[in-house]
Amino acid sequence: MSANIETLDPQKDSSMLMQKEMINSNYDALTDTANNGKKVCSTFVPGNLNELIQSFGMLNNLPETNAIQNAMRQQSGGMIQSAERMGHSEDVCTYVKADIGMMSKGNIAPNGKPMPNPDLLLLSYTGCFTFMKWFELLRQEYKCPTVMLQVPYQGDGEVTQNMRDFVVKQLKEEVIPALEQVSGNKFDIDALREQMRRSAQAEDDLVWVLESAKNKPSPIDAYFGAIYYLGPMFTAFRGTQQAVDYYKVLRQEIEQRIKNGQGPITPGGSMGKEKYRIVMEGPPNWTNFREFWKMFYDEGAVVVASTYTKVGGVYDQGFRHDADNPLESLADYCLGCYTNRNLPKRVDMLEKYVKDYEADGLLINSIKSCNSFSAGQLMMMQEIEKRTGVPGAFVETDLVDPRYFSAANVKNRLESYFQMIEQRRQGQSNMIASAR
Template structure:
């Protein structure tokens, strides 16, 4: 007798996940409908995004980086990158850019399968990444739309000066806001912006609580792979919205419950039974094999308890919150404080601090070929953090969205050796 056919059990989703999915679907519906409704859209970047300002003009944000990573997760980027390289883009440069170019040339169909509108404005928030500037120069040639350039100075000496803040604020006043006024035909409404910023701060409080929940042993969350989902709303189109406030409150309540029940994080194979290793991770994940990559950690019982990638859209755990009483100044401060806008000594300090505050056994650097902003200097970071913390670091190499640079066997090998080494150290310490 053959066994009775079984239907797969649908994945259990927390309410916050369902909410996030609905938020994203509604946003992409609005974008798909934009040509008919006349809604305006602006393409912009995650680090230094000015979502509240865009929303105060009812402009819909589109994040090409997020489109690229979503394309990678859907297995589309090999084709997109090949198309861009055929058009003359070098194999050496950022694969987010090439994926975006390929996606545009393939009809600009977004992650939900709907066509994205062409931008009414390219909001070039030049924050923490040189490539952003070239990326939007390239897109401008394709879309022939206005560009608002916002140059955000680098925190080369590890601090924000009055001159930096004033420079960014002046650009917001004279470059960004007038261009938003021009594409929408509406005047800047500071009261509306303040109201949005107040909501941002509420969501940020809860996000920080969620990320810091990983200080518990066992950690109720994975602060690298899992955090990718948690930071989604606040790093993209929803910071400042009521939806984001509800999402983060709900997420916080779910994590509180996990802590109460002593549960570990959810992994691709369900809940983790036993936390064997606590690690801090530096660098963005690989997106083409995201699940496989995550499983390599989860199979070893390794939990990321803190990560720097979850700070690229804002380093809130050091205390920054959007301040509605100083709307433009707070936007400037936010841009200046994004992770990749911090100098290397500050990044090293942050990683060292995470290792101690999150009771981590060690740290791992995923060095991605595409991103010099993150990657240039990471071997130095490795050495310095090891020296300062006394905890071992591991180094793996992959890419953001180019599947050619994800060598699963290699990475798995390295990770297994690294975790074995952590084990040995632990045994050595115990004996």
């Protein structure tokens, strides 16, 4: 069943096709550096400084995005096993092992061409300790300059001026000089400001799209479908005119869908009747992405809000890149990442989503190898149940390791969960009828 679903040609709207072309164009640019003369900066999605990197004329390569691309092409499993044969533990983040395995197999990009070695490793440390160890491994492999931007953790749930100043100081004294040296270009604050103006413009449209899920029926799926919507923002295009144009097209599509009273576009076409509105916590499983999604839309379940779609920026919480205060804005962006927020702040966000989007429940996809997300999730679920009265549930998979996706187990849990929601509804209806 899994193989059949994964090989189906999914139905996509024009914005999905547009973002696919954008992602592919970045891989084409990365694998053509011998001709285009561009320098490559490897960095991560949470807290990425894409506007700053691009202001120096450099290309952005994201190792965890490479792992995702390989997983969706059913190639990550072999890469992970190669890394394990090299001595990496089963418990290590599977993004890391997929990346290490990709290098051991010739470091071939998703377009089938060799990936260039990075000219700079830039780590914005935003709450995931694994990222730091990952870059130590990459530094040993590539022996290129490495710079780390230390981002203070929001232990008390607030960003202070001292924290902001600390990040800005590093940008001025460590990150920017490293980018100047590697790129051969001087820092141009006006170029950075222009990038950030475009970022804010695209972010406005993205937030409108995400908040369109408050409609009934929701015109989008804010977890599975939103992965396509967030690709340009989370990867190499934030700050570009391409991103601005993309989010304009996307917004127009969603506006038309609302006007027509349509639900989300799924791999099987337009979704049928919306029966359940769900808030999701945790990353998706990438090796069986469409099969996982199908389990939801077959049941009439739509994800109306999710935390994973905020790992690259909590724009719906009010943040926008600010061209008038560019370095301070970059600091605020890094400090505010979802993975850099403490558990009480994450619970507050989930509670707000459940209430604002009138969700029927909270569902957690607990990822075996991702401690950054999985730690504390049981407490979070229990707290949301207590605060909102909606039921919570767990499913368990992994990021890019196909050995940890049990379709039958996940499907059984989801069906049981939706039945529980249905039973609660019937119980509430009976109570209302009795009161009358």
